[in-house]
Amino acid sequence: MRAPSQGIRSFFEPKSIAVVGASTDSAKLASIIYSNLLENREKGVLKAPVYPVNPSHSSIGRNRCYPDVRSLPEVPELVVVAVPATLAVRLVGESAREGAKAAILISGGFAEAGRNDLEGEMLAAARAHGMRLLGPNTIGLVDKYSGVDTLFLKPTKRLGSGREVVSMLRPRRGGVAVISQSGHLGEVISEELAANHVGLRALVGTGNQLDVSVEDLIGHFGGDSRCSVIAVYLEGARDGRRFIREASRAAAAKPVIVFKLGKTKAGANAALTHTASLVGDLELYRAAFSKAGVVEADSLQSLVDYSVAFALLKPPAGRRLLVTTNAGGVGAIAADEAGRLGLRVPPLDWTARDAVKRCLTGLPLLSALKLGNPLDLTATVPTGPYVEATAAALASPGFDSAVVLPTHQTPAVDPDIAERMGAALKASGKPSCVSVMGRSPLAQMIQDGFLERGIPSFPTPERAVRALAALSSYSDSKPATVAAASEGTADRVSYLPKREGPLPPKVLEMLMSDYGIPSPRSVLVSPGGDAAEAGGLTFPVVCKLISRSLVHKSDRGGVILGIDDESGVASAVAKLRGLAAQLGVEWEGVLVQEMADQGVEVLLGSTRDPTFGPALAIGGGGKYAEVVRDTAVAIAPVGRREARRLILSTRLGRVLEGYRGEARGDITGLSRVVSDFSRILFENPSIGQVEVNPLIVSAKGVTAVDVRAVASGRRQASAPAAGIRGDIDAHP
């Protein structure tokens, strides 16, 4: 089988290019693309020859135009198609048959307009001949190194007055690869990079992702030595497991920053079971990002800010931040934001204080200064001492990074502060960001002055701090190793029922036992059976009505607790039989179970997500679980260390860690159980979902008191076997 990222290189470094649809009408998209490519070739950036294809013309400008792909002097490695949808389908097919390796389909009018039929036909033709397809409905791509550029947006526009105005900034060549499911947003990110003096490796719009997906491109740029940062605008991964695999591999080499749309859209499967309803879509993506070591940006603005910071700075060695300013308020805001994000703002040590004092010798302000952190040198500090004091403090081994907040409006500050402060920050060797507030031309000159010197400059102190926090979290979370484990395609255990529906109690007991999850001893008193069957258990016991159509049995009186002897069991069985008749549900007997120790109630659930497959949820259990929503989610399987981190991320974790003399819960035992539990769906495709609620966790151990599971009715995993880091703890 073909590797999924096979052939991607042909999009970026083709030996030859055909532009289908180019014409003498220069307003047509294909004509704009053709002329851009010609221009790049004339500049010597683009080495590949570019051929126009259009049966209506024999030449375009001074160049020969070809009636079809077959007539070209060579088989084009890359074909760019920008013609109406139905025609495009034919031309893509023709290109594939002729041996083209890659096609960029700019045209819209496909799945986004309800024409999935056209897409299917086209994909089949491409696949048959091993051609890869980008789009349809895409702006295509820009490669700043090879000169391939299909952006059909014009760099200038003419005003009513006749004046030509720049309408799009284009970044210089650099290291940031932008992958965007929205062409417009990709272009916007690219402009932002330009405005921040950050270079672009490439920009790719994925459009409808019929063939080439965000995952493919992350994989491609992960292995691309010219790319130093991958910035992604993501609406939804096509294959969640593969997304994790490609992003893990890429993130091990370079920062992968993702802004994922969908804070409020509930997942498609959300309402299926209790557990699924706790697992929001975005939460699972976040779990995937965390597993893969991806840096999450919570907005497009953060995606840009973090990309700029990662492109210009190396991650700090630790979380100790210095804040210096000549205005009090912004320093306070920066410190506040740092605290919120888990950065430390420690005081200056004595050596640093002395060094700072020396820089301020002779200034009247010195006597009134506190020399704290934020180091507020007040509005009267002149530029020189401000720069020197900042450099002196930052030289202290007590700081890993700095946020510098110079106010240029005070009379004491010279307009060349960006030059002098920028040089000092560069020389410090520690990652630093600045924020220069203000909207005047001088403010813009200073903001720009820092950027020209490679110092990220943000319009607000919070954004400067957030960018440094993102850099710091990357140092913490970068995955150390990447390993793969395959999802099962056949059940690991042999006794699962073939038909859909809830698993019977005895099967659940075997399953728990096979996965090492402790359960209370129990006996099933069958419909015709005798209560004396429960004689071997240790009292007290609990009796539970068994009936497949009764879901919330405790709410309906189907659970009788604290039965102290055999006669109690007998009367409970009789009572439950009566209840079944009264409720009109099947009478399938009674489960008699030893009562668990007292402890903390935990909910543990696993379900299949359409994007990510087997997923896991853990949180506070009992009947208020859904109200309290103290839940953490993860992509299954999880290792023991990942399980522990997951547990400790919930408020439940704080309860288990011990509180006010309460016996500490067995977190180590629970972590083992969570890890083992997470393999159940992963290894058994015929189980659709499983939930333990409550799982009782005491200081002595863990007991699964109530387990429910549903057979999915299928024996094969629906997705092709996908590798995924499994029980290996890549994030120690």
Add this chain to the structure above:
Amino acid sequence: MRAPSQGIRSFFEPKSIAVVGASTDSAKLASIIYSNLLENREKGVLKAPVYPVNPSHSSIGRNRCYPDVRSLPEVPELVVVAVPATLAVRLVGESAREGAKAAILISGGFAEAGRNDLEGEMLAAARAHGMRLLGPNTIGLVDKYSGVDTLFLKPTKRLGSGREVVSMLRPRRGGVAVISQSGHLGEVISEELAANHVGLRALVGTGNQLDVSVEDLIGHFGGDSRCSVIAVYLEGARDGRRFIREASRAAAAKPVIVFKLGKTKAGANAALTHTASLVGDLELYRAAFSKAGVVEADSLQSLVDYSVAFALLKPPAGRRLLVTTNAGGVGAIAADEAGRLGLRVPPLDWTARDAVKRCLTGLPLLSALKLGNPLDLTATVPTGPYVEATAAALASPGFDSAVVLPTHQTPAVDPDIAERMGAALKASGKPSCVSVMGRSPLAQMIQDGFLERGIPSFPTPERAVRALAALSSYSDSKPATVAAASEGTADRVSYLPKREGPLPPKVLEMLMSDYGIPSPRSVLVSPGGDAAEAGGLTFPVVCKLISRSLVHKSDRGGVILGIDDESGVASAVAKLRGLAAQLGVEWEGVLVQEMADQGVEVLLGSTRDPTFGPALAIGGGGKYAEVVRDTAVAIAPVGRREARRLILSTRLGRVLEGYRGEARGDITGLSRVVSDFSRILFENPSIGQVEVNPLIVSAKGVTAVDVRAVASGRRQASAPAAGIRGDIDAHP
């Protein structure tokens, strides 16, 4: 007694001004201020005469300079002082004695530098003569109408090349009053208003707030007819109760928007008791904002964005938002953010769809369009049809407001889109914001073009949506009426102990009874008493060890539950006596209490906050209350309707509303109890704190099972009697 906002007008509209410290050295702050004021007087903006005061000069320029305030031809109504701190103290005192009504003290070197002594002396002198003081350590103020302007920042700076560059934007005259505890941030907000084409009413820096506080100024601008919006950067109110009162009154007339610093700073009193530790500082401020109808901004950027939106738009009639765009991604981001903020993005009705279709007649794109909301007209829509379709959709009675996201980079869009779309949005009469992404000169022209037409224009779709959400929430929360109730200065109940320490059980019982809070019947078996004293109670009962030094008695075995008869009580009393001896705590007897019904455990606490006085916390109770932190806080007293809203804002509220067949909790009863409970500290200054945990809430009612309270040891409230809206529900 003087009204707290008395004399504020003298700062803004003085009949005469003296500038103390002005000199022939034009670089001195006082000289800059003097020359700015002279310039305003020459322009005719400032009517008041301006006198320089400096014993070292007999003239400055062509104007006579006076040796001291006494020598001036008239008593100056306003004195501006910018000389070193110790000298300033003398001159402020002199001005007060001479009869000046107001002094702006620009100078620093006071409390912020540890010199509280200088401040005390100065304040006494000012108070003795009824003069008001702004500062010290302030940039002073700018009044765009009267021409009073003490900003000492220069509007331009000279570059090394000799070129003069604008270093500070100054807004035009308008309606926004900016009150800032940081002079620099106030100036930055003012520049942002200028960049957004929004006019300024006045800018005031409060500096150290020695006398004139943020509260004073909110009160002043609340009653100022030229002011339409009040924007506040707040570090901390000086008098929290007064802040609420002034802000409520102002917010009833116009939007009051506050950005409060302090997300991560724990409140000063945080560690005192359980309840206090749940009440973060910022949470109480948020409770105050909510009570007063203040719009909270979570950052300086939001403060600016909301101020711009409120200055330019009227609040929408409802929460139904139309999003239109010619690029998919930004529309999705806007809808996502709208959902997160509780705005609705409903589909177009048939009439609106037809109207939109008519605007797009003849365009090839029409066949592929979905006509949803976001209304994505795709990159090929020309300017005219885009504008017309937006206007047609917005005309539908189904929408209250719009966020319009035009992408100018596509070839189809003309550069005059701001002119045409701006006019259409204005004509719609519905509040609309736009976001034009991009950093090119054309992008800036279009962004500016919208602002020139009074349409708020933001760099990201999220910020546009957030601004509209803030407008919408103002419509919802605007306080309808303002009423005042006084905090008690003497205890309402007569039986409280005079000395500090925990209140004894019988006092607690009387207190609960006097405030109508149901408690289980109980009997105190005194140290020498007989268990038979408990004979009149209904079994089962619970026995609790009474000992003032035992705080968490249930954790130490001091609570024995489920006692079924008198002999059980006797043995429990014996056991608890033994426990007291073993723990080495006072033996003060045993409280025998009837057991409460089963129900939901609630925590109800009240404590005194140093800023806001009596405050209230409610949330999930029981021993995990501090871990789960499901708590809402409020400023006491709260009315029943406010109590209900508070309860429903917690997860506890969802539990009480009923869940999975669980009996519904008595929310009405609980609201009444919360409201009554909130008056306990408010009406009894000698109680320092009180906590009920758990308060059991069942379908049948509410029972305070365990109550603790501490006497503060004082009979008088420390703060002067401050009016506050009490049991009046101003937010229906």
